[in-house]
Amino acid sequence: MQHKEQIITINSRFCGPPNSGNGGYVCGLLANALGMPCQVTLHAPPPLDTPLQLVVKADGAQLKLGEQLLASAKPYNLELKLPDAVSANTAKKAQQGFKGFEQHNLPCCFVCGTDREPLDGLRIFAGPTEQREEHVAALWTPDETLAAEDGVVASEYLWAALDCPGYFAVRDQAGTALLGRFAAHIDQPIRAGEQLVVSGWALSHDGRKHFAGTALYNQSGQAVAWAEATWISLAAAA
Incomplete structure (x- = not known):
């Protein structure tokens, strides 16, 4: 692949925090540009409504603001053991207990924000299941604003949907x-209007690092997308 650069x-x-992009969405943009299975590392919050440089080379991709690496x-081979899908009824019940309803650090988040309206945010409210510890689930039906003319949901929105449920698991x-x-x-392709079960589960904890898996399941209980994430605890205020 030759060196390519685009703005x-x-x-x-597509914010996560109020002034920067949602992490999963941003990772999905880099994955699209690279065009191969990959792992994305976030180095700094990508600002919104700001021209950024996306540089693609044979060995990877970078998102930059001037000289700052964002x-x-x-390239990365993702190997993840997936749990069985929970039922739609279990997911519906779980989301009623979404912790973000009580206290949400980022109510504006594109994926899990409680302040976002339908057809604007994804509104994925993954709450704890009774099935096992550190496991959350929710229902999600992607809307038509996320799909191309053929009805297929763009992959960066699926990366986004796989992001926040992992946080709520850990x-x-x-x-x-x-x-x-x-x-x-x-x-496999996911179409607008297709109801999915979203799951998130803790994989392990290591000091300030917390590892989570997430998956999207179709109505047959088949996994159609999955992800692994590393979450880093912010140092407690002195």
Whole structure:
């Protein structure tokens, strides 16, 4: 692959924190540009509505603001053991207990923000299941604003959907945390209007690092996309 560079702008619709892009969405943009299975590392918050340089080479991709590195992607083989899907009824019940309804650090988040309206945010409210510890689930039906004319949901939105549920799976141990690394695999096309079950589960904890898996399942209980994430706890205020 030859060296390619393009200018991209992250629309404010796709924020995580109020002034920067949602981590999963940004990772999905780099993965699209690289065009191969990859792991993305977030180095600094990507600003919104700002021209950014997306540089693609044979060995990876970088998102930059001038000389500042915001995110980088490298080829990566994702191997993740997936739990069985929970039922739609279980997911519906779980989301009623979404911790973000009580206290949400980022109510504006494109993926899990409680202040976002339908057809604007994804509104994925993954709450704890009774099935096992550190496991969350929710229902999600991607809307038509996320799809091309053929009805297929763009992959960066699937990367986004796989992001926040992992945080809510590890939140009790992680506290306030930021997405550090993320790798996702889209196994088959997903269409707007298709109801999915979203799952997130803790994989392990290591000091300030918390590892989570997430997956999207179709109505037959088949996994159609999955991801692994590293969440990094912010140091407690002195």
